Amino acid sequence: MSASSDAEGPRIGRREANRRATEEAILNAAETIFAEAGFGGATMQLIAGLAGLPKANLHYYFASKEELYRRVVERIFQIWLEAARAMDDAPGPAEGIAAYIDAKMEISRRHPNGSKVWASEVMHGAPVIQDYLETTLRDWTAGRAAVIQGWIDAGKMAPTDPQHLLYMLWAATQHYADFGHQIEVLNGGPLGDADWRAARESVKRVILRGIGVAV
Amino acid sequence: MSASSDAEGPRIGRREANRRATEEAILNAAETIFAEAGFGGATMQLIAGLAGLPKANLHYYFASKEELYRRVVERIFQIWLEAARAMDDAPGPAEGIAAYIDAKMEISRRHPNGSKVWASEVMHGAPVIQDYLETTLRDWTAGRAAVIQGWIDAGKMAPTDPQHLLYMLWAATQHYADFGHQIEVLNGGPLGDADWRAARESVKRVILRGIGVAV
DNA sequence: CTGCAATCTGACCATACGGTCAGAAAAGGA
DNA sequence: TCCTTTTCTGACCGTATGGTCAGATTGCAG
Secondary structure, three states, X not given: OOOOOOOOOOOOOHHHHHHHHHHHHHHHHHHHHHHHHHHHHOOXXXXXXXXXXXXXXXHHHOOOHHHHHHHHHHHHHHHHHHHHHHHOOOOOHHXXXXXXXXXXXXXXXXXXXXXXXXXXXXXXXXXOOHHHHHHHHHHHHHHHXXXXXXXXHOOOOOOOOHHHHHHHHHHHHHHHHHOHHHHHHHHOOOOOHHHHHHHHHHHHHHHHHHOOOOO | OOOOOOOOOOOOOHHHHHHHHHHHXXXXXXXXXHHHHHHHHOOHHHHHHHHOOOHHHHHHHOOOHHHHHHHHHXXXXXXXXXXXXXXXXXXXXXXXXXXXXXHHHHXXXXXXXXXXXXXXXXXXXXXXXXXXXXXXXXXXXXXXXXXXXXXXXXXXXXXXXXXXXXXXXXXXXXXXXXXXXXXXXXXXXXXXXXXXXXXXXXXXXXXXXXXXXXX
């Protein structure tokens, strides 16, 4: 068990690598617990247990429960923003909105806990991400609404309130994460590849046809 | 201040009337607090304060926090079921689905807290309403899916997976309650009559056109 | 009016939680 | 190797919470 055999990166020592891995593990555990129990129902003990650490060690990496929660929410917001780029550089709604639906459905499948934490945060009045809503999200939404309006003006899609269309896109896609439990019960079990494909195609078909884009 | 002047009903004495009024007040307060803080974040003290009662009195009417929460969720489920009847007895999707969207949008506007509690409950794995999901909701969903399939077979609407269509209806309408805070921020303030009408018409237009029904 | 049952409430209790801290253990540089 | 810094941890603390209870108060039947 020599101490210098791995040497993968030139910069990062074992200290730094361990630190990052531990922080990541804590954030993952926290995301799960916050999604399952909500902020109030989550306990540092539960998070520590899932991360495989003593509770006191959590407070070495994250000063407080609030800070840990904030970090979790911020991480989710980053993923959200990356998916939002799927809509960029599309020549029209047929490609842009289809790509956006695909990206958001993929997030609902891969990061259901993140989506749930985000939903919970917004439902409770966005106590920690209010500024994100008022700045980043607001700007992004306004920009996308303008693009959609441009498509309408160019006759590429039927007149539709861009703002409410965006809400419908968020709602339809995030529903598969936030209400995943209900869907699984009604489906008689977890969704498989075919189920997810059917869901994705259903959402795309209804919405694209709904805005007057041929499918 | 005589004690027998009101005498409105023949059956209900003052005792019973008071009891019902107090229970209602507690349930209303609990719905608000549970929606704002989640089950874990809600405290009996907060609920009691909002209801204008000492905390100990809550435990006279509801044995535990869990029972109070269960009663709140069950009450919401009843409202949900009543709205579901809007889809019944419709000759086709144009009327039935439009009426259902109208009914669900009205619930999102009138009972946003109830919708949030329901969403939170489902997101956390439906610990108290699992049996409702597996019985009442499952049966209702299967029945409605059959009706929709009948409309498709009769050529009244475009072929669309009925299950996923129902999910989209739930998602699009409940989004205005569950994510109401986010919508208000992006809207620059609370939604007025015109905003709600625009939202309702947008949802109906996209979905009805999306399933091949002329608007 | 009288007695009984229903209703109400302040004070109290055990528990669980977020957070702290002194000191042990480990890692890295000289 | 020795010393410093970082990392880790069991034990502990103050507080807030859900829940209890004895006793006061109130409505109602006889």
